[in-house]
Amino acid sequence: MAEPSGEALAALGASGWFGTWVAPHMLLRRDDDAVLLIRRANTGYRDGWLAPPAGRIEPGEDVLAAAIRETAEEVGVHVRRDDARFVHLMHRYADTMPGPCHAVMDCYFTAQEWTGEPFVAEPDKCSEILWVHPESLPPRVIPHVVEALTAVRERRHFSTHNWAPEARFRL
Numbered sequence: 001m002a003e004p005s006g007e008a009l010a011a012l013g014a015s016g017w018f019g020t021w022v023a024p025h026m027l028l029r030r031d032d033d034a035v036l037l038i039r040r041a042n043t044g045y046r047d048g049w050l051a052p053p054a055g056r057i058e059p060g061e062d063v064l065a066a067a068i069r070e071t072a073e074e075v076g077v078h079v080r081r082d083d084a085r086f087v088h089l090m091h092r093y094a095d096t097m098p099g100p101c102h103a104v105m106d107c108y109f110t111a112q113e114w115t116g117e118p119f120v121a122e123p124d125k126c127s128e129i130l131w132v133h134p135e136s137l138p139p140r141v142i143p144h145v146v147e148a149l150t151a152v153r154e155r156r157h158f159s160t161h162n163w164a165p166e167a168r169f170r171l
Contacts, residue, residue: 020091020103024067025054025145026079027087027110027152028118034131035110035149036118037141038074041127050130050141054106063107075129076121077114084109087152092144092161108148 028036037050055070057063064086068079088108095102120126132138134149141149144161151159 019099020101020105021097021099022057022063023054023104023106024057024063024070025052025106025108025148026067026071026084027052027108027149028071028075028077028079028114029110029112030131031112032133034133036075037130037132037145038120038126039128039130041125043125046142048127048140050132050138051145052108064109067107067109071111071114072121074122074126075118077116077118079111079114083113084111086157088148088157088159090144090148090151090159090161091163093163106144106148108152110152 035052037052039050040047053067053071053074055066055073057066058069061069064081064084068081068084072078086107087110088106090106090108092104092106093102094104097104118129120129130138132141134153137146137149147159147161151157
């Protein structure tokens with residue numbers, strides 16, 4: 001997917017619109033409450049760290065369709081729309097993100113039913129899959145994912161990550 005040009009971002013900024021990237025995530029959950037995480041590899045972002053299947057929205061997709069597609073691409077299982085439910089929204093700041101806002105909106109969905117057995121479906125981007133319990137995570141889970149898993153466990157539907165405290169209260 002092509003990144004927007006500097007001119008396109010400048011035009012958005014001039015219009016008063018500042019973009020936030022949207023990242024869909026899927027938490028596959030077993031009956032024992034373990035969730036599936038993948039170990040990232042060769043992506044250029046947090047390689048060696050754990051995260052759920054996630055990615056970007058492609059043209060023509062809504063956020064749930066993107067989460068379902070990314071799950072199929074990364075771990076080889078199919079989740080039906082009716083079997084997925086929204087559980088958390090995180091708005092986070094990352095100065096490595098393009099654009100004037102440097103912001104990402106992480107949309108977390110969960111599913112307890114799917115078709116197929118999870119496996120490393122993209123060995124060029126993932127070195128392993130692990131079932132983990134959110135209350136006792138292994139080392140090297142991406143920090144904002146840790147926060148999101150905690151929020152999901154606590155049934156909090158919204159959180160922020162990495163914003164300066166004063167940014168939360170600007171009027």
